[in-house]
Amino acid sequence: MHKAVSTWRAGLLALAFLAGFLALWEAAATRGGGTATVDPEYAALVGQAAATGGQTPFPRPGAVGARLWELVKDPFYVRGPNDQGVGIQVAYSLLRVTAGFVLAALVAVPFGFLIGMSPLLNAALNPFIQVLRPVSPLAWMPLALYTIKDSAISAIFVIFICALWPMLLNTAFGVASVRREWLNVARTLEAGTLKTAWRVILPAAAPTILTGMRISIGIAWLVIVAAEMLVGGTGIGYWVWNQWNNLSLADIVIAILLIGLVGLLLDRALGAVARLVAWQE
Numbered sequence: 001m002h003k004a005v006s007t008w009r010a011g012l013l014a015l016a017f018l019a020g021f022l023a024l025w026e027a028a029a030t031r032g033g034g035t036a037t038v039d040p041e042y043a044a045l046v047g048q049a050a051a052t053g054g055q056t057p058f059p060r061p062g063a064v065g066a067r068l069w070e071l072v073k074d075p076f077y078v079r080g081p082n083d084q085g086v087g088i089q090v091a092y093s094l095l096r097v098t099a100g101f102v103l104a105a106l107v108a109v110p111f112g113f114l115i116g117m118s119p120l121l122n123a124a125l126n127p128f129i130q131v132l133r134p135v136s137p138l139a140w141m142p143l144a145l146y147t148i149k150d151s152a153i154s155a156i157f158v159i160f161i162c163a164l165w166p167m168l169l170n171t172a173f174g175v176a177s178v179r180r181e182w183l184n185v186a187r188t189l190e191a192g193t194l195k196t197a198w199r200v201i202l203p204a205a206a207p208t209i210l211t212g213m214r215i216s217i218g219i220a221w222l223v224i225v226a227a228e229m230l231v232g233g234t235g236i237g238y239w240v241w242n243q244w245n246n247l248s249l250a251d252i253v254i255a256i257l258l259i260g261l262v263g264l265l266l267d268r269a270l271g272a273v274a275r276l277v278a279w280q281e
Contacts, residue, residue, distance in 0.1 A: 022061050029060045059250040067250040068257075082242065084234070090258060092234040096152070097220045097266075100159025104216060108164050109209065112171025113197060116205070122172065129168065137162035137223045141230055151231035155224065162223045163216035170212025174205030203277075210274035217270055221263045 059067070075087025115122045137158045144154035178201050186196040228237025236255060243251035 104163035108167035116172040116175025174208030206277040
């Protein structure tokens with residue numbers, strides 16, 4: 001067992017790491033202010049600004065902080081389809097992630113129960129799951145765009161696919177790992193299958209199911225950024241790509257920070273739910 005860690009000592013150490021990182025960042029940005037020869041392939045990638053020799057210096061921490069304050073002061077402005085506040089972009093991404101995640105849960109948890117309770121079904125479906133699970137969610141995007149013909153729904157489908165497998169596998173594992181003695185007691189009390197699943201298996205498997213959900217929400221939030229870069233329109237991923245096209249490096253750094261913070265909040269939220277359903281023997 002690990003010894004208890006003092007919260008204030010951990011906080012001071014974290015602040016020291018942050019200060020060191022910011023100092024290194026400031027030093028690197030200061031040294032990198034000169035001009036450089038532009039590689040032709042890089043110039044073709046970034047567009048006309050680099051092709052003509054234009055260089056955007058990497059922003060210093062102070063410049064990023066000032067830009068962040070500017071964005072936070074009015075995060076929900078709308079000045080056109082391609083000029084909306086960062087709060088609106090994050091909200092669009094969260095809506096897509098929530099929709100895909102909920103759909104995945106509605107499919108994964110019931111099917112995970114069936115697979116976990118039936119060794120025959122587990123043996124029959126496991127090869128298909130293991131073949132489909134490693135496929136990158138973005139590999140499904142072309143098929144989704146072709147069949148669904150709607151970029152927003154296609155992005156939700158990609159989230160559904162990437163969130164499905166961790167929940168499905170963790171649910172099946174949690175259900176299959178329920179202690180035999182508890183199931184035998186339920187049979188002794190002549191509890192039916194549905195009552196046993198609801199009163200015995202679900203409480204016992206809940207921590208494992210929530211672990212799968214935490215993994216799924218992290219993957220879903222990671223994938224939505226890449227998906228929105230492909231489909232465009234709205235979302236934090238589209239905002240990152242749009243700022244890259246404008247060579248607005250400070251905005252890209254801010255987007256990375258926001259993506260990380262939102263991912264942390266999502267994980268902490270599901271972690272709190274997992275602690276509520278945890279139990280001690």
